[in-house]
Amino acid sequence: MESLHITNDTCDVISRNVTVDNTTVTVSSFSPLMCGLYGMYPSWRPVIIAILVCYVLMSVLGNGCLAAVIASRESMQEPGNYFLAALAVTDMFSCLLYVPLSIHNTAHGMFINGGLCKVQTFLGAIAVLLSHSFLMCQWACRYTHIICPLEYEKKLARPRIAAAMAGCVIIAVLPPFVGLVRTGTVEVVTYRGATDMEVSPTTIYPCLPGDVEGSVTGTLCLVMMIISSIFASLIYREAQRHKRNLTALTLNMENKLKASKTLGIVLLFYWMTWFPSLVLYFLSKVEAMSTLSVALDIFQLVVLANTFIDALVYAFRYAIYREASIQMFRDVRNATRDLILDYIEIISE
Structure with missing residues (x-):
């Protein structure tokens, strides 16, 4: 692995005093292009771009299939699946x-700053809170299914589901919106020694909310x-109680416990990925960028x-998701083929 021969200071905020007309001011400079995987390991740039392209394809196709199968199959339209x-x-x-x-930034040697940085900060805070709140609501639905198998349809009626989703949206929008009203602008996280530098710390790492809003968002997550x-622990305890009487464990209950186990795998991945990043986010406010930039990326x-x-987990554990995905790929392939044939026919005429 080839690395640039640079000193740590080149990835830090560098401040120096400048005197003009007997007035001394402190000027700070910071270049994200010298930080992270882009600056420290330039030979890895094509690999990083390839990984990110795969991420886009898997996210759009995987989640698209997951949402499509829930929307198109009535048997899948139950409260937990709405979330x-x-x-x-x-x-x-x-x-x-x-x-x-x-x-784009990794391919062209750029980084996010200014208004685009603020937009990403505001929308990013909403997105991360939405994902965690929807996951939490799924767990609440699974727990209700198991604890109240005869009354769950009443307890999880569509008006209540709609109200819960509206609540999730309000919770997600509130911290960045209050921050915008409180300060008159979207505050971006700054790093040790930086002042009013609204830039992403590397070409890969995004702009994130700073100060109070960032702390509130991270705490809520x-x-x-x-x-x-x-x-999850309450559902596990309930599952252990049912195992003591296997004859009473109906097929419907087995399906519900399987759904909870699947959701547990998703929750485990959340803990494995989000919690270390959350710790790193708070550390970025007190540690030098030269120490954390590669880890951030x-x-x-x-x-x-x-x-x-989560789409991969559900596709791996449920045949219905795999079948729907295969059918979607076939439909896209057939539609693309028909479009090309029609275009060729028009040209030939």
């Missing part, structure tokens, strides 16, 4: 918000992960895997 479809759409949105810009884990690539990992 699953919403999570799939949110994952696609997150991927398209982050990955194309990372590909952590709280929702803990609540989801509590629901690596964990960003790991976190972005969450934009398609």
